[in-house]
Amino acid sequence: MMISTKGRYALRFLVDVAANQGEGFVPLKDTARRQGISEKYLEIVVKELARGGLLEAQRGKGGGYRLARPPEEYRVRDILERMEGPLVPVACLEPGRAACPRKDACRTLPLWQGLDRVISDYLDRFTLADL
Amino acid sequence: MMISTKGRYALRFLVDVAANQGEGFVPLKDTARRQGISEKYLEIVVKELARGGLLEAQRGKGGGYRLARPPEEYRVRDILERMEGPLVPVACLEPGRAACPRKDACRTLPLWQGLDRVISDYLDRFTLADL
DNA sequence: CTTTTTTCCTATTTTACCACAAGGAAAATA
């Protein structure tokens, strides 16, 4: 599996907030109920989004979350990478990794590079506004 | 990560066998050495390929493995799915799974279906002969 | 028939991550 609940919930949360924020803030509790996601677990996910500057938070009564920017500025790939780490399909393509000693002779490397490319390109074509 | 060492090793093993089988069998030990893979672990991977009919095995001296068919009849996707299970990017697309109750309202489902499509299409374009 | 080479089989281990659950502290509003 490439995308865990962390990434999927993050996306669903953002879409829900985008759809339900008028001028104010959307409390996590409401989204959790609407989306049928465990409140406590969603907290973990959302906190990560807030730390990444994707969400603005407001505590206390009338508080909650809202998008930090307009929906069309959220690339799906950025959201997912924040939660999942790099979305490479195989370990040998991970950034910041010592180059594989067989990289020049490896018959399969080009295959993985192509796959990585295809996935990245696809996910770059979508923003929150498209959902 | 989408593809684990199981899938990657399987592919490398098959490529190595294809390249090194003349008329006879290629012993696992040799491939393990050439590819720098743990012999014992590679056994597990290869046994799965043999059970799936992708390889023919011969025990004893002069034995080893060879391809059951010509290289161009091995689709990369089939090889990987044998080792990894279904290659879907998210759990909700797993075959034989109860349909998600929100599937009609889900804003993100089409995104995942498209991603799944893109990945499958890419991996269907390659066979062992291409590597 | 014995030795060597190879695949075949079962079990165990280590490590890491996933998907939560629990309980409260701190802030903000009414």
Added chain:
DNA sequence: TATTTTCCTTGTGGTAAAATAGGAAAAAAG
């Protein structure tokens, strides 16, 4: 001051990845 919300820490049960260990069974060569 009471209530609502986010924030923070900690624990937990399950599952999978990536091996490792130790031998049994077959096949060929001597």
